[in-house]
Amino acid sequence: MEEDKEESSKKKLRQDDPPVTAASLFTDDLILEVLSRLPARSVCRFKCVSTPWRDLIADPVNRKKLPQTLAGFLYTTCGRSSPWDISHHFASVSGGAAPVDTSLPFLQPNKYKYIAHVDTCNGLLLCACFSKETPAADNDEFRYVVCNPATERWIELPPIPQAWATRIHNATRLAFDPKMSSHFHVLEFGQDVGSYVTGADIFSSQTGAWIRRDCGLVEKIQVFHGITSVFFGGMLHLVGRLNLNPTSTDEGSALLVVDMEGKAWKTIRLPNGFSNCAIGLSRGCLYYASTTRAHVRNNNNKKTNVRATDIALWCLENYDSKEWVLKHSASIDEPLGITGVRWRVFAIHPDCLTIFLVPWGGDVLASYNVQHQKFAHILNVGKDKIPIYLPYVPLFSEALAGADGP
Structure with a gap:
């Protein structure tokens, strides 16, 4: 019992x-x-x-061991007293606090008096650093610096050889993939007097030196300012515009693609001509998003005073064939109730089909979720901003070969 x-x-x-x-x-x-x-x-x-x-x-x-997603965007505002009176800011996509100090205090504040954010790539930030209060054209007073804001490690690049300084430069981009290597590349694209790309000066952190490469392209292409690039498959992709026959109705927007040795150059035509666009790597595929303005028509098929924003999202599913597949298109009347503005895409989320937009001349940063077809207000960014938004994905690992810092 x-x-x-x-x-x-x-x-x-x-x-x-x-x-x-x-x-x-x-x-x-x-x-x-x-x-x-x-x-x-x-x-x-x-x-x-x-x-x-x-x-x-x-x-x-x-x-340090886990993959990180998009935290937000770095952007800059200008003061009214001087064009060099600038402040750096961070726009969080989740509404949280900035994960880094955007003023980059670890970059020898007594040495660099002026720091411009140039480009980002997979957790690294490319800066143009000047030793004087007012930037000058003198290369002796100017250095590129690549840093990891999350770990405060950084590398100052040597200047481009003076003998190369005769070519006009119109775009500088950073290429880095921690899954491939702890080394990075910086590419400064040169142009001729007609604004067409002629080649690039390429810095490798592995060799610690610059090399010069001519593009050798038959096509003439202009690289657009203010549009971020994508480093994908060991190749850097930039949005540009081809110089087509003047009688052609196609405006000829395209990707300029180059490898890190500057030996392989090619172009990939983009769909629907020139528009307010951006490219991005999302879920392992290359995407292209664009916006255009269109009049809304009433039941009598007459244009109204209200304008719509047409949004298109394309995917390069087969990279070798260079064929883009339309994944989404929509026409939205006055997004977020903001009237009289023209929206432009500036980024695509790396982990979901969400695009980020700002209105030309406006002060709002917004997102558009493709799945739910909804706009969302992120924050007001101020009217004196420099209209370049650099996506930032934190990199907490120490992978930055040859870096100084803690």
Whole structure:
């Protein structure tokens, strides 16, 4: 009788115990190993599994092992007293605090009096640093610096050889992929008097030196300012415009593509001609997004005073064939209720089909979710901004070969 009571008591205790799940049997190291192999978007979702998982993912030590998603955009505002009276800012896509100090105080503040944010790529930031309060054209007073704002490690690049300084430069881009190498490249594209790309000066952090390469393209192409590039498959992709036959009705927008040795150059035609556009790498594919303005028509097929924003999103599903596939198109009347403005795309989210837009001459930064076909207001950015927004994905690993800093 006593044995039956004891057995009954043990069963009751087992029933009252919390259920044992498969996840609870994993060690923290094993969980981190699994999470490190997942897309950044999935890692963010798994913060909601439990409090221990949230703390595990948010731990600063563990962040070095886990993929990160888009945190927001770096942008600059100008003061009214001087064109060089500038301030750097961060626009978070989630409404959180800036993950870095945008003034970059670790970049020898006593040496660099003026710092311009030039480009970003996979966690690294390319800056143009001047030793005087007012930037000058003298190359002796100017240096490119590549840094990782999350780890405060940085590298000052040597100047481009003076003998090369006769060519006009119109675009400088950063190329880096921590999955491929801890080394990076900086490409400064040169143009002729007709504004067509003639080649590039390329810096490799592996060799520590610049090389000059001519493009050798039959086509003439102009690289657009203020549109970010994409480093994909070991090739840098920039948006430009081809010089077509003047009688052609096609406006000839295209991607300029170059490898890191400057030996392979090509162009990839973009759909629907010249427009307010951006390119981006999302979920492993190259995407192209654009906006155009169109009049809304009433039931009698007459134009009204209200204008719509036409949005198109294309994917280069087969890179070798260079064929773009239209994934989404929509016409939206006066997005966010803002009237009389023309919207332009400036970025595409790397982990989901969301595009980011700003109105020309406006002070709003917004997003458009393709799946739900909805605009969302992110923040007001001020009217004295420099209209270049650099996407920033934090890189917490120490991967930056040859860097100075902590």
